Amino acid sequence: MKIKHSRRSPKSSPPNAMRLWADIEDHLTPAFALSSSDRAVYFYLVRRGRLQGQRVLRIAARALAIGTRLSRSTVRLVLRRLGGKRLLRIRKRSYQGYQIEVMLPREIPGCVVPRAHDGKNLETVDFFQTPKYRRAIFTRERRRCFYCLRRLPRGLGVLDHVVPRVRFGRNSYRNLVASCVDCNTRKGRRSTAPSANSTARKSSPRANSAGGASLSVN
Numbered sequence: 001m002k003i004k005h006s007r008r009s010p011k012s013s014p015p016n017a018m019r020l021w022a023d024i025e026d027h028l029t030p031a032f033a034l035s036s037s038d039r040a041v042y043f044y045l046v047r048r049g050r051l052q053g054q055r056v057l058r059i060a061a062r063a064l065a066i067g068t069r070l071s072r073s074t075v076r077l078v079l080r081r082l083g084g085k086r087l088l089r090i091r092k093r094s095y096q097g098y099q100i101e102v103m104l105p106r107e108i109p110g111c112v113v114p115r116a117h118d119g120k121n122l123e124t125v126d127f128f129q130t131p132k133y134r135r136a137i138f139t140r141e142r143r144r145c146f147y148c149l150r151r152l153p154r155g156l157g158v159l160d161h162v163v164p165r166v167r168f169g170r171n172s173y174r175n176l177v178a179s180c181v182d183c184n185t186r187k188g189r190r191s192t193a194p195s196a197n198s199t200a201r202k203s204s205p206r207a208n209s210a211g212g213a214s215l216s217v218n
Contacts, residue, residue, distance in 0.1 A: 013053060014050065014051050014052065014053045015050060015051065015104055017051060020046070020050075020051070020104060020105070023104070023105035023106060023111075023112055024042075024043070024046075024105060027105050027111050027112045028042075028087075028105040028108070028111055031110075031111055032085050032087065032111075037068075037070055037074055037078050038078055038081060038082060040068045040069070040070060040078075041064070041068050041070070041075060041078045041079065041082065042082060042087060042088075042102070044064070044067050044068050045057060045059075045064075045088065045100060045102045046102055046104070048067070049100070049102055050102055050104060055101060056091060056099055056100065056101045057098075057099070057100050057101075057102070058097065058098070058099050059097050059098055059100065060096060060097035060098075061075065061076075061097050061098065062097075063097070064097075064098070079098070079100075086103065086108065087102070087103055087108070088100055088101060088102045088103060089101045089103075109140065109174075110173070110174040122172075122173055123172060123174075125172070125173070126171045127159075127171055127172060127173045127176050128159060128161075128171035128176060129171065133173075134159060136173070137159055137173065137176050137177070137178055138152070138157060138159075138178050140173075140178075141177060141178035143157065143178065144178065145157070145178060145179050145180040145183055146160070146177035146178055146179055146183075147177075147179060147180075147183040147187070148180065148182075148183055150180045152178060152180060156180075156181070157178050157179065157180060157181075158178075158179055158180075158181060158184050159176050159177070159178065159179070160176070160177050160178075160179035160183070160184045160187065161175055161176060162175050162176070162177060163175055164188075
């Protein structure tokens with residue numbers, strides 16, 4: 001049976017398939033504890049979308065269920081689960097189907113562990129104390145507040161510990177994000193983002209831009 005998909009978004013450069021496969025198997029799956037149904041849906045969306053150069057894939061719910069050999073109810077649950085883990089974003093949902101943007105492992109902060117130019121494992125590097133590593137965090141966040149997406153002029157942003165130091169949070173690149181002074185002050189010693197800004201960030205169409213870039217240490 002031939003499955004028709006609606007018109008797709010303009011094409012972008014597809015990722016390297018071999019490296020992508022290794023990133024999914026070696027980093028994404030264990031990091032997010034993906035189940036077999038999670039992997040089936042994620043792989044299908046990547047194959048039909050990102051590997052074809054489509055950042056946003058338009059697909060009918062029935063076609064997604066048939067393509068993954070899962071029930072529609074299971075597909076809906078998996079999409080919600082993957083969305084909750086920030087592995088995809090449902091840009092639009094309608095009677096015709098979904099518009100889905102799938103994030104690749106290297107677009108997800110902390111998923112693929114990079115190495116610095118000196119060969120050090122970045123998991124062991126103190127990103128809070130060293131100026132060049134501090135700059136790398138701001139560059140990764142594209143100089144926007146991780147919580148509210150406010151643009152951070154040079155010299156005005158701060159680094160925030162997602163898990164505070166008083167709760168034994170580390171100075172690792174996984175635990176540090178760029179923040180404006182207001183969000184940093186409101187968050188205080190809590191381990192979660194300020195509630196109002198967190199909600200705004202999730203609903204913003206630019207929510208993925210904060211923290212969406214890969215980490216680069218120069």
